Amino acid sequence: MIITIASGKGGTGKTTLSTNLACFLRKDTQLLDCDVEEPNAHLFLDIEWDTKETVKTVIPEVDEDRCSHCGECGEICQFKAIAPLESTVLVFPELCHSCGGCFLVCPEDALREGLREIGVIEVGHFNTTEFVHGKLRIGEAMAPPLIKKVKEKIQPGKIAILDAPPGTSCPVVNTMMDSDYIVLVTEPTPFGLHDLKLAVGLTKKLNIPCGIVINRYGVGDTRVEQWAQAQGIPILLKIPFDRKVAEIYAEGKLLAEELPEWAEMMRDLMAKIQNQLGKGSF
Amino acid sequence: MKIAVSAQGKDLDASVDPRFGRAPYFIIVDPDTMEYEAVDNKQSLNLPQGAGVQAAMNVINREAKILLTGNCGPKAFKTLKAAGVDVITGVKGTVKEAVEKFKRGEYKVASGPSVQSHWS
Structure with missing residues (x-):
């Protein structure tokens, strides 16, 4: 099962949710950081690196x-x-x-296949979870071919958590494609709602079921909840706005390991996703 | 010999567009007779990338040998040079004024692009 964690607006908590969900699941789980332009999930994990490979893409050469x-x-x-x-x-x-x-x-x-280096893929593991990320070559503008290579590491039969880039452009579309479920992380602000609407629109175009996680719950207003209800999109989780969370994050630690309530939250999140998938899409 | 001018409108009184790749029109002028033709650059305007290359192809296909414009990036410049088109940047005013100035020999041909690539 492939679950993509995406957002629309940047900085809402995609990586926080991805790393903690993968840490909670542990067994038969892969975490793939698909934000190849600035991968950061590895900063929160104690990873032992196993392999590194260079990724090249085909360009035409003229005879x-x-x-x-x-x-x-x-x-x-x-x-x-x-x-x-x-x-x-x-x-x-x-x-x-x-x-x-x-x-x-x-x-x-008259055209021959030339090659252009676009970046590297690194594979490692933390605990029993496999970790994969791509690093786009500095100066390179094309993220999708590298994202596709990262996704080739997905193993059928495992739960693959994909940490998506922010926004709704090609890199996000390429990350979301072939997912079974999309979790959209937002914040309860007008900006969060604006970009959430765009992200939901994208999941509908791709015809993939989605649910919403509201992070920093308690700041802003209730418009995200009202809109989600009116659209019939489930709210999977509300993460309270809490100084403790910010402190643990700033130290590069995992909330699921430090705060007992986070394990509970992740269990609840997975149950709701599985429940929704059992009933089909919204 | 024909001259291409990046323009905001369709005639000789139109202002020179400071952008090359995403100018709405090119006015192709015969400097001897001042006869002209407007070329729609919509195809380049609608491209997500490579507008400079497409605009250069539009100029080359109209057999212009001189380009008068505001700015020209590296890929457009390389394409125009390869087809033997001389590029003059920093051009302002109306299309007519620009062509008259060119005829009086007041411009110098650019030796390189005037702006950097969006991609590097």
Whole structure:
């Protein structure tokens, strides 16, 4: 079962929830930090690293001798990564999404597969839980290909917790895809509600059931709850706004290990998710 | 020889657009007769990325040999150079004024891009 922890608004508590949920589950669990642009889940865990691999993506290289300058590659490329001119063909590797379209349409077989390094994947473990994260190469703009590689480490039969990047753009879509359930972490503020609506819209487009966790409960107002009720989206958990939580987080410790009520909260969260999945989507 | 000018409107009285890749129009002008044609740059405007490269292709396909614009980034510059288009940046005023200034030899061809890439 794949559970993605996402948010819309950044800084609502995705990593806090992901790490604590994985710590609570322990057995047959994987935690995958899919925020490859700034992975941070490892900071809260005592990880023993096992493997590290470089990830490369395919880009076109032009064989000028074969090229007839027909321009087909430039026509199909939606990202303008290849510019066929009369005298030469320019390739801009940093714009290439590795879709492979140019290879398919080239009538002269004039394109060869070149490689571009996009980042690394590190695999390790804490307790009995497997940990995976990707680190995007500095200066690299394309997160989705690396996220897909991180997700290739998902093992069927285990519970995979995916810590998503913030927002609702391509990296988040790529993280959410193929999930069985999405937990949306928000805060009870107008900003939290605004971005929550966008995130819920995305889960609906992907047709994946979701539920809401309200973090820092007690600050702000009740509009998130009212909206969720009106939409028929379950509120899975309310995490009280508590100085103790901030202190433990600031020390890089896990709440599920320090506060007994957190184990209870995580158990309750998992029960609600399983219950909702048993009944089908909302 | 034709001149391309990045423009905010469709005629010679339109203001020069300071952006190259995401300018709404290019005015393609014959400097001898001042006859012109407006080219819609909508295709580049709607791109999530690579607008500079697409805009450069639009200019190249209209067989312009000179580009007058405000700013030009590295990928657009490289594409234009490869097709033999001279780029002049820092151009202001109306399209007509810009072409007249060019004819009087008041501009210098840029040796490189005037702004940095959005991607690095």
